[in-house]
């Protein structure tokens with residue numbers, strides 16, 4: 001199995017993005033799967049183009065993208081991407097899209113097709129906070145969650161894709177008030193655990209991971 005794992009460049013005034021820092025530290029093989037790492041720009045469309053080129057080049061079985069979700073306290077395994085761009089801040093090339101569909105011809109939403117519950121369970125089993133998330137926001141991370149899933153649904157049937165959001169690093173949280181963070185080593189361990197679940201799970205677990213609000 002070949003797994004393409006992507007991380008984003010810094011955005012929003014931050015000097016680092018933990019997603020690409022953690023992706024860079026992943027081993028070259030996890031659970032027997034080959035891990036291919038890719039940095040993508042925090043820019044709408046361009047992020048998807050670069051992933052599309054990597055899919056052509058590497059023919060991965062799974063595309064797992066990772067992004068920073070400053071303010072969240074654990075690793076969130078995203079369940080769904082929605083067909084809208086509504087950027088609260090401009091992306092790294094100054095695009096601030098408001099209420100536009102990502103793919104006008106696409107459905108309103110896609111569920112990811114990796115086993116989200118099993119991924120959360122594996123991360124928790126390592127003693128690292130994790131949960132299912134039912135929104136990847138409406139910025140570039142949702143754009144990638146939805147966009148890659150659409151690409152797979154329309155062009156690469158049989159492939160799978162998913163998305164993990166990770167918190168700030170301690171050095172990012174240090175300048176902010178009451179801001180949760182996670183050390184880089186735990187992020188790497190958590191992403192690794194999630195990949196083990198992707199490789200080994202045939203059918204996702206049925207266990208509570210929902211939210212009341």
Ligand code: PCA
Pocket residue numbers: 008011017019042066067068069136137138139140141142
């Ligand atoms: N996080 C942003 C985009 C890039 C990233 O790492 C987001 O959550 O949309």
